[in-house]
Amino acid sequence: MNDLHAVNTILADHLRIVLVGTQHPGNIGAAARAMKTMGLSKLVLVAPEKAPDRDTLAMAAGADDLVERASVFASLAEAVADCRWVLGATARNRRIQLEPLHPRDAAQRALVAAAAGPVALVFGRERTGLNNAELQLCHAAVHIPSDPAFSSLNLAAAVQVLSYELRCALLGDAGSAGQSRTPPPTAEVAAHAELEGLFAQLADTLDQIDFHKGRAPDSAMRKLRRLYLRANLDSADVRLLRGVLADTQRMARIAGEASVDKKIR
Amino acid sequence: MNDLHAVNTILADHLRIVLVGTQHPGNIGAAARAMKTMGLSKLVLVAPEKAPDRDTLAMAAGADDLVERASVFASLAEAVADCRWVLGATARNRRIQLEPLHPRDAAQRALVAAAAGPVALVFGRERTGLNNAELQLCHAAVHIPSDPAFSSLNLAAAVQVLSYELRCALLGDAGSAGQSRTPPPTAEVAAHAELEGLFAQLADTLDQIDFHKGRAPDSAMRKLRRLYLRANLDSADVRLLRGVLADTQRMARIAGEASVDKKIR
Structure with a gap:
């Protein structure tokens, strides 16, 4: 799938980023910016500790529209009620029921699911992540393979990495490591x-x-x-x-x- | 290569992140944090507009050690003089000589080159990126496939995505979507x-x-x-x-x- 318009339409219409219990309003803005750079536009907030404020807009740096249009729900269950597939980001390998997917695999599966209906990528609180009840609501978990010795990706960084993987998956570019785009070095090789x-x-x-x-x-x-x-x-x-x-x-x-x-x- | 210790050793010893002309000291800290989550530890600063300060450490959030050990150079040429391969991050498809690589391909090639000696990933100024003279010093360019309509990844976000790809490449986990690690282009590349x-x-x-x-x-x-x-x-x-x-x-x-x-x- 290489038509840029189609790519953006799918990203915009079927994929939502859900931030649960965000503690710092600035992080909501930074997450919005990260999403927007990758063509995502549906931001959903679940019970943020503080409502979006001036910090949010400062960190959004041009992605204010996503913040302004964000839906807000009181619980994760409500925020994902209409979703076909719900993917929860977990900071580390916690004792969770779900075997976490690699971000690349998660992105592939998210796209497949998005063909059938809305898909949610859920990110927990800055300090404590998603609680067990919230993880129970997820169909699968995704874990960014960070260094176990220092695994504290900030919220926007995690959103950036997963949004990036979604965009790569949609553009069909696994890089040449995947398959398709082996680098035909240049234009026309000399005879x-x-x-x-x-x-x-x-x-x-x-x-x-x-x-x-x-x-x-x-x-x-x-x-x-x-x-x-x-x-x-x-x-x-x-x-x-x-x-x-x-x-x-x-x-x-x-x-x-x-x-x-x-x-x- | 799946031995975690070996992975971290290669990331730590052979791969350096070079920030050129960084304008906001906070971004140096945020970039250090992004690196450290992925096991990278060599940070190099080229002519930062302001020296690392309190903002830097606040944003580093535990990656202060990288900032404290960072080398500082007056020019990019000096910072990469001993490097076997120099990869420049470009924000968009500028009229540059180098065909930009996909981050995934760039990471694969960086690892191959890192077997022979130091490899640098170079990031330009927040507003204007790398100038032409600096891009000339790069052996290849890498471009994160952002939405052309809103392509302003912040510095730390770009460092996060590329560091993530390096770690994935080293862990050998392309997810099940990728798999085969591209074969090494050559033996020893010239410094x-x-x-x-x-x-x-x-x-x-x-x-x-x-x-x-x-x-x-x-x-x-x-x-x-x-x-x-x-x-x-x-x-x-x-x-x-x-x-x-x-x-x-x-x-x-x-x-x-x-x-x-x-x-x-």
């Missing part, structure tokens, strides 16, 4: 004959600038061929390199004539 | 300073063989840099190419003397 023309001129040039100095020329040329082949040259690259070689050959010719000159004199 | 030495000599040589003939030299050099960066040169390649350039320069010198000679005669 075989063009490359051979370059290599022939390079070999001549090396002779003319007396590069080999009695050594076997083959070894250097083999290495240079390999090096240029790795660069996936296109036709313009070949022309550029041949231009440099042509000027080098011109210099070598002038230098050669000069030394003949000197000998004659 | 940053070696490549810059090559490029400087190449620029001199182009002048000496009168390659530009009045045209702006920048465009050709940009293309040549890109071409050689794609080739993943190792130290032996760099020596070979510099040998060819040295002989070219020798010819140009003889030719230059000859033409002076002729004029004198």
Whole structure:
């Protein structure tokens, strides 16, 4: 799925971020900003300790619209009542009923579920996360693989990582590590004959600038061929390199004539 | 690679996060926190607008040790001089020479390069990012696929996403969606300073063989840099190419003397 409009529509319409019991209003704004950078727009607040305020808008930095349109509920159950799939973020491997998913897998599954109806990603309180009753309301858990020695991602950072994974999943880009987008290095790779023309001129040039100095020329040329082949040259690259070689050959010719000159004199 | 100790050792020893020209000291702390949650610990500051202060430590929230141990340099070139691979984060698809990598691919390649030596992930100023001269020092660019309509990830959020991808790559968990870790591009990539030495000599040589003939030299050099960066040169390649350039320069010198000679005669 690569149509950007379709991507944004799904992200905007079917995926909501639910923040439960947020303690600092600034974090609501920072989470909104994180969501918006990834094309998400439905923010839901469950019983925030303080209502959104000036700090919220300052941290939203342009994502104020998400904060202003945010729905507010008294309980998580109400906030996710219409959802097809509810995913709870857990800070660490707590004694929870649910085996936590990797964010990448969670994103994939969220998209599949989003085709059937609304999907919620639920984030708990800054200090204590989701309580057991709230986790019970989730269909699955997701855990960001942080360093166990320092696992305190802040709320907005966790929202950022999961929103990023959702967007990557929707764009279908697992990177080349996944499958699809193996990096076709550049535009058009030069034709075989063009490359051979370059290599022939390079070999001549090396002779003319007396590069080999009695050594076997083959070894250097083999290495240079390999090096240029790795660069996936296109036709313009070949022309550029041949231009440099042509000027080098011109210099070598002038230098050669000069030394003949000197000998004659 | 699934041994947690090994994962943390590689992250800690070979990967550094470089923040260039950071404007708000608080962002340095927030970036340190983001790094530390993912097991990264080498923070490098290049010419920050203000030195780390109380805001920095407040935002670091337990990652103060990274801030206290951070190295500070006057220029990006110095900060990455010993690096095998330098990756620059770009906010959007600017007219840059380098095709930006997906964060997932960038993380894979960073790990491969980290096996050979230090690797730097470079983040620019909050408002304006990296300038062109700084991007020129990067071997590759990485772009977080944000919504083009609202692409302003804050600095710490960008550091969080890329650090997260590094950790996922090292843990070998692409989730079940990914799986196969891309094969290592090459053996030992040349150090940053070696490549810059090559490029400087190449620029001199182009002048000496009168390659530009009045045209702006920048465009050709940009293309040549890109071409050689794609080739993943190792130290032996760099020596070979510099040998060819040295002989070219020798010819140009003889030719230059000859033409002076002729004029004198």
